[in-house]
Amino acid sequence: MPSSICWKCLSTTLTQPLRHGSIKPRIPIYLPTLAFSTTPSFQLPLPAKKSSGVKVTPKKGTKSLVIKKGKFQAENRARRPAPGERKALRKRIVLSNVNALEVQGMQNIEVENMSDQRVEGQVLRLPGPIVDQLRAVEAFKPTQSWGLFQSPGTLMRRETVDMGKLIADMSGEEGGSRRTVKMVLVGEKGSGKSMMLLQAMTMAFLKGWTVINLPEAQDITIGHTSYQPLPSSPPSYIQPAYLTNLLRNLPTANPHLESLQFSQPTSSDLPIPIPPNISLARLASLGASDPEIAYPIFNLLITELLSPGRPPVFLGLDGLAHAMQDGTGYTAPNLKPIHPYQLMILEWYFKFLAGRRRLPNGGIVMAATSQSNAPKVPSLDLALSKLEGSVVTRAGQTVPQKERNPFMRYDERVMDTLKPGRGIQVQRLPGLSKEEARGLMEYWAKSGMVRERVSEGLVAEKWAVSGGGVVGELERAVIRMRV
Amino acid sequence: MFHIPPPINGPRRHPYPRFCNSQTPNMVFILGLNFPESRLVKSALSSFYGIGPRHTQRLMSKLYIHDTARVGSLADKQVLDLTAELSNMTIENDLRRKLQDNIRRLRDMGAYRGRRHAMQMPVRGQRTRTQTATAGKLNRVERFG
Numbered sequence: 001m002p003s004s005i006c007w008k009c010l011s012t013t014l015t016q017p018l019r020h021g022s023i024k025p026r027i028p029i030y031l032p033t034l035a036f037s038t039t040p041s042f043q044l045p046l047p048a049k050k051s052s053g054v055k056v057t058p059k060k061g062t063k064s065l066v067i068k069k070g071k072f073q074a075e076n077r078a079r080r081p082a083p084g085e086r087k088a089l090r091k092r093i094v095l096s097n098v099n100a101l102e103v104q105g106m107q108n109i110e111v112e113n114m115s116d117q118r119v120e121g122q123v124l125r126l127p128g129p130i131v132d133q134l135r136a137v138e139a140f141k142p143t144q145s146w147g148l149f150q151s152p153g154t155l156m157r158r159e160t161v162d163m164g165k166l167i168a169d170m171s172g173e174e175g176g177s178r179r180t181v182k183m184v185l186v187g188e189k190g191s192g193k194s195m196m197l198l199q200a201m202t203m204a205f206l207k208g209w210t211v212i213n214l215p216e217a218q219d220i221t222i223g224h225t226s227y228q229p230l231p232s233s234p235p236s237y238i239q240p241a242y243l244t245n246l247l248r249n250l251p252t253a254n255p256h257l258e259s260l261q262f263s264q265p266t267s268s269d270l271p272i273p274i275p276p277n278i279s280l281a282r283l284a285s286l287g288a289s290d291p292e293i294a295y296p297i298f299n300l301l302i303t304e305l306l307s308p309g310r311p312p313v314f315l316g317l318d319g320l321a322h323a324m325q326d327g328t329g330y331t332a333p334n335l336k337p338i339h340p341y342q343l344m345i346l347e348w349y350f351k352f353l354a355g356r357r358r359l360p361n362g363g364i365v366m367a368a369t370s371q372s373n374a375p376k377v378p379s380l381d382l383a384l385s386k387l388e389g390s391v392v393t394r395a396g397q398t399v400p401q402k403e404r405n406p407f408m409r410y411d412e413r414v415m416d417t418l419k420p421g422r423g424i425q426v427q428r429l430p431g432l433s434k435e436e437a438r439g440l441m442e443y444w445a446k447s448g449m450v451r452e453r454v455s456e457g458l459v460a461e462k463w464a465v466s467g468g469g470v471v472g473e474l475e476r477a478v479i480r481m482r483v
Numbered sequence: 484m485f486h487i488p489p490p491i492n493g494p495r496r497h498p499y500p501r502f503c504n505s506q507t508p509n510m511v512f513i514l515g516l517n518f519p520e521s522r523l524v525k526s527a528l529s530s531f532y533g534i535g536p537r538h539t540q541r542l543m544s545k546l547y548i549h550d551t552a553r554v555g556s557l558a559d560k561q562v563l564d565l566t567a568e569l570s571n572m573t574i575e576n577d578l579r580r581k582l583q584d585n586i587r588r589l590r591d592m593g594a595y596r597g598r599r600h601a602m603q604m605p606v607r608g609q610r611t612r613t614q615t616a617t618a619g620k621l622n623r624v625e626r627f628g
Contacts, residue, residue: 083521224551237547331544 093140094147095131101448102150109154114203115164121439123153126202129255133205136253137316138215139198143372145475149447155440155471157192157432160199167200170312170362171207178362182353182422184320186384187429189371190472196429197316197368204314209363210254210305211314212246214349217322218373221340223329226291230344237330238344240291243298246345248288250301251281256311262304270296280304295344302348306360313363315352320367321374323349324414341413353424354417379411383418388426431469434459440471441478449479511554511562514569520555527554528565532628533574542568579628586624600624 107113109124126134131152134140146152154160166181185193201211214220225241251257257280271293274283280301287297305313317323323346327337340346351357352365359365369384385402392398404410418424432440438459445454452458466473510517518527528539543550546564548557557565573581589597599606605618 223549226547226549226552226556228547329550331540333545333547335541335544 091142093135093142095135095140095152096150097147098150100148100150101446103153103443103446106151106153106443109156109202109206111168111206114206115161115168117161119156120158120161121156121433121436123155123440123443126152126154130202130205133211133253133255134198134201136249137201137211137213138249139201139213139316141194144195145479148449148479153443154195154199154202155432155436155443157436157471159196159427159429163196163200164203167203167207167209167364170364171209178360180352180355180359180363180365182355182365182424183367184353184384184387184418184424184426185366185368185429186388186426187369187371188467188470190470190476191429191431192471193368193370193429194318195471196427197318197366200364200366201314201316204312204364205253207312208256209312209314210257210310211316212250213253213314213316213318214246214345215316215318217317217319217340217346220343220346221322221325221328227330227338227343230295234342235332236342236344236347237338238295240294242345243294244288244291247284247294247298247301250284254281257281257284260304260310263307264300264304270300274300308360310361312361313359315349315359315363315365317349317367319370319374321369321377321380323367324380324411324417325375325377326411339413350417354419355422355424377411377414378405378408379414380418382410383415384426387418387420387424388428391428393430431467432463432471432474433469434463437463437466437469437474440474444479509555511557512566513554513562514566518554520553522554524548524552524554524557525550531569531574533572533578534569538572582628583625586626590624597624600626 103123106123106125107119108127109130110127113119113124140146140152156164170179170181185196187193197213201213204211219225220239220242225239227237227239230236230238260280262274262276262278262280262283272286274286278286283297283301283304287294287301304310323340325340328340328343330338330343332338341350349365352359353367369380382402382404388401390398390400438454441450441454441459441462444450462474462477463469465477509520511520512518513527514531524543525539528534528542529536534542542548542565543552545568546561548561586597586600590601591597596606600622601624603619603622605611605615606622609615609618
């Protein structure tokens with residue numbers, strides 16, 4: 001039955017204030033303000049256009065912009081990643097995982113146990129402050145599986161303990177400690193070369209050494225940072241942005257630079273006045289503040305670090321082949337590619353590796369080759385083979401030393417740097433022994449990454465599957481591959 | 484005592500290239516044209532008529548600009564040098580004028596190529612029974628570019 005009162009009148013009386021109080025509605029009436037509909041607003045038909053009398057045609061010669069809105073455009077409303085966001089995600093380094101089980105009774109790597117024969121085959125935890133320092137020298141790689149474990153730990157293999165002994169020996173007060181050890185790490189893919197570099201840096205940090213690391217030679221030679229020439233002949237080039245970054249990370253990586261004082265008399269040919277008696281950490285930050293002064297400050301800092309009474313120095317470089325290849329991504333004004341040896345930072349490093357410059361307070365110059373992302377450099381292969389001699393594999397096969405191919409052109413600069421007689425050791429990292437493999441697999445099992453019981457049989461099987469204990473392959477076989 | 488690099492790079496605007504997402508990005512002036520700071524120098528240079536990959540590489544090598552440099556990361560000196568280099572080259576309208584002059588010269592001397600240009604027909608002996616659309620579109624005495 002229709003209401004006796006007109007709806008429209010009621011609505012006006014309810015919404016407008018009453019003029020006189022005699023008429024009051026007794027029943028509250030709820031008025032719908034909008035029609036309820038399940039149709040989404042964008043599917044509603046467009047409102048009919050009001051037809052205006054005069055049709056306006058566009059002026060002759062003018063184009064009206066028409067943007068077609070396709071189906072894809074309407075649906076794809078997700079935010080696009082900001083520039084650099086995807087790369088940051090790709091290069092992200094996760095060092096702990098709260099879901100992994102905590103390994104009970106795991107020891108920290110310390111000065112006391114780093115050269116101890118008894119920790120051989122055990123996985124030791126990297127202490128927190130050292131982790132920060134290693135992060136600053138970019139020792140961790142995104143491809144390493146730190147993110148599967150509660151806290152970062154590393155296997156003390158035989159070579160690691162030997163390295164620990166060497167570093168402990170060189171840190172002592174004896175006369176023999178002031179030598180410069182030059183070393184190139186070789187080995188097949190996944191044999192732990194970058195990890196060895198990390199372990200050596202860890203132990204150098206523990207002993208209070210100054211560590212300067214060039215984490216990826218590819219970043220230097222690929223031609224993605226700014227460069228400018230130095231007035232030298234043959235021309236040499238500096239990379240201000242790279243140097244700035246290196247200087248910025250130095251004080252974080254080496255906290256002892258805070259306590260070392262800048263001792264040289266201030267030279268007048270420096271671009272900025274340097275206050276006397278500032279700490280070396282402050283000096284490095286000064287250089288990091290402006291790419292223009294990074295190079296002179298870097299030189300000054302190195303002179304300071306090599307002056308008498310300073311701690312030993314560790315110089316690291318990963319991805320040696322990139323630093324010794326034929327050319328770089330940079331070009332000289334004559335459009336010829338610049339040779340890596342013309343880049344000041346690599347030239348500087350190779351002077352120490354070749355022994356043309358010494359580390360007066362002792363130290364280690366260590367370069368790691370890479371097998372996964374390396375250009376083919378025949379000169380490097382030949383030079384390393386000549387240094388190493390013939391190799392006996394674990395299976396008992398003898399790989400003879402390489403000979404010079406008369407039809408190949410070799411880079412004499414590379415051959416000269418790695419010439420026999422310069423005292424460069426080539427350290428080959430073989431596969432793990434079964435005991436080391438067992439220790440590593442037990443650590444994985446304790447972290448909850450292995451479901452089976454770690455028995456003699458399982459270790460033997462996985463050791464064989466991984467090509468005789470190649471640690472990267474072992475990891476792939478045990479914790480990466482789930483059947 | 485130390486080699487101080489020559490002042491190729493003057494004071495920088497930003498130590499690192501800045502990526503602008505805002506509506507009004509900071510612009511850099513090269514040869515009277517504005518480029519957003521986030522644009523690659525390589526791309527900015529080759530956007531000029533008459534400058535291709537080869538000239539781009541030559542200019543960038545000459546001024547020590549690396550391949551992935553953004554316009555915003557250039558020093559003021561480098562921007563000025565680039566502008567100076569570009570203003571000495573025959574590019575943009577000068578190059579277009581040169582092209583038109585060449586065609587006009589051919590037409591005025593009554594050469595076959597000049598006549599064919601004027602007739603908007605293929606110039607180099609292509610068939611004309613079919614497929615002359617490109618010639619019809621481009622070949623003319625007042626050719627744009």
